[in-house]
């Protein structure tokens with residue numbers, strides 16, 4: 576009887592140890608890489624401004640053909656029309672008219688919107 580109890584205790588001990596080491600092995604697994612730069616790296620001045628300057632300003636810059644619909648003129652002009660820009664570029668993808676943004680550009684732009692439209 577005593578032998579049985581000892582065997583039971585030893586088995587339970589091994590079971591606990593086995594489940595612990597399995598859990599630790601799962602925790603050590605590296606994180607799955609997330610596409611796109613970290614949120615802190617995407618700011619208006621470093622990424623969004625140059626992108627909009629090259630892909631939107633030709634039509635939406637001051638005095639250009641589509642300036643009446645939205646005029647691209649610095650951070651404030653993007654923040655004040657953020658919802659329209661977000662829907663036309665990221666949701667409906669109707670802008671930039673006559674072109675497309677790369678998957679990486681779309682992903683970085685999404686990150687910038689998600690992180691609250693930081694200027695710097």
Ligand code: HEC
Nearest residue numbers: 627630631633634641644645659660663664670671672673
């Ligand atoms: C080739 C010219 C052209 C380019 C390049 C262009 N747009 Fe436009 N955009 C237009 C025209 C024309 C309209 C109005 C007609 C329409 O909505 O399709 C418009 C409309 C818009 C609107 C208003 C949409 C609405 O529903 O209120 C936004 C916002 C906008 N563009 C943002 C952008 C952004 C951001 C880019 C760059 C990523 C861009 N556009 C590039 C010509 C352009």
